[in-house]
Amino acid sequence: MTLDETSAVREVHKSSLQRPSRGYRVFQVFNAIALTGVVVATLYPIVNIVARSFSTDHYIRAGQVHLLPRGFTLTTYKALMHDSMFWTNYRNTIVYTVVGTVIALFLTTCYAYVLSKKDLRGRKFLIGVAVFTMFFSGGLIPNYILINSLGMKNTIWAIVLPNAISVFNLLVMKAFFESLPSDLEEAASIDGLSTYGILLRIVLPLSKAVMATMVLFYAVSFWNSWFSAFLYLNRSELFPVTVYLRNLIFGATSGTSVGFDRADSVTAAASLQSVAIVLITLPILAVYPFVQRYFVSGVMLGAVKG
Known part of the structure; x- marks a missing residue:
């Protein structure tokens, strides 16, 4: 050839x-x-x-609204925008979400970093305690009595502290810490860094992906939470916006919606649920693109080891 x-x-x-x-x-x-x-x-x-x-009640009830609004109206939005209680509750949601996410991220990070040390005495017991709470809880009434006896009722702490650590998030972060090379920590320890110094200066800078994922998980959880506030808060000025919108939808079905007169309530009743969903999800949709690139990598890296 x-x-x-x-x-x-x-x-x-x-x-x-x-x-x-x-x-x-x-x-x-x-x-x-x-x-x-x-x-x-x-x-x-x-x-x-x-x-x-953005559609009127008539077209929604007739099932004629699909991709475009029919009978375009801003009645529901206007009623919400002019209600001072709506903005008060919206501010409460932001505060609860920010404070709750910061506390949850701090506690989860500390607990997960401790559990990632395989030579820690009592490590299996601590993991067992965490996993046990995934399957068993004290129950609704004992939890209510506990929150009330601790004086946390009608306070922010009744919202953020009982849900401060998600066991699923804890196990994901623990697995991520375990996947980091141990040689880095050993070298830092030889250079004189303490345990906290290693965590702050070595581990956390390498954990941006999983940290961003945890922020997203916790922020969404606190933002959408309403039952804890409904259970532990009695004053409307302390409600998060999810409870406000729940009450708004409930009131619309009986013609007594907050922020609406009787005629507007009947007109906007069918669109209230849609407005509620839009207003609740809009901030999350605005934040998600900034952490999306870390989201998949953070979950996958945290799932390498069990």
């Missing part, structure tokens, strides 16, 4: 390797169709909810 023939055979072989097989092309087509269906199924409810929030 001549040199030219050899080169030609190599080119043909190379092109055959680069050309995707028929089965792979079929897979790509089905994959594209499946992902398109997932995107449509995910986006349609969101677009529909936004359209319903």
Whole structure:
């Protein structure tokens, strides 16, 4: 075989390797169709909810609102925007979310870092205590009595402290810390850093992905929480916005919505739930793009080890 023939055979072989097989092309087509269906199924409810929030009651009840508003109206939004209690409760939600996320992240990080040390005495017991709470709890009435006896009723602490540590988040962060090279900590210890110095100057800078993931998990949890506030708070000026909107929807069904006169309440009743969903999810949707790049990597890295 001549040199030219050899080169030609190599080119043909190379092109055959680069050309995707028929089965792979079929897979790509089905994959594209499946992902398109997932995107449509995910986006349609969101677009529909936004359209319903700007539509009048008549078209919503008739089932004529799909992707675009029908009978465009801002009645519900205007009533909420002019209600001072709405803004008070919205501010409460922001405060509860920020304070609760900071406390939860601090406690979870400290606990997870301790559990990641395999030579720690009593490590299995501490892990068992945490895992036990995933399956068993004290119950609603004992928890209420405990919160009341501690004097935390009608305070922010009744919202942020009982939910300060999520065991799932704890185990994810523990697994992430265990995946970090131990040589880094040993070298830092030889250089004279204390345990807290190693955590602050070595471990946390390497844990941005999992930290961002935990912030997102905790922030969403506190932002959407309403039952704890409904249970432990009796004063409306302390309610988070989720409880306000829950009461608003409940009042709309009986024609006595907060911030609405009787006529407006009947007109806006069918769109109240949509407006509530839009107002609750909007801040989370605004924050998510900034932490999205850390989200998947943080969960995957934390799931490397069990």
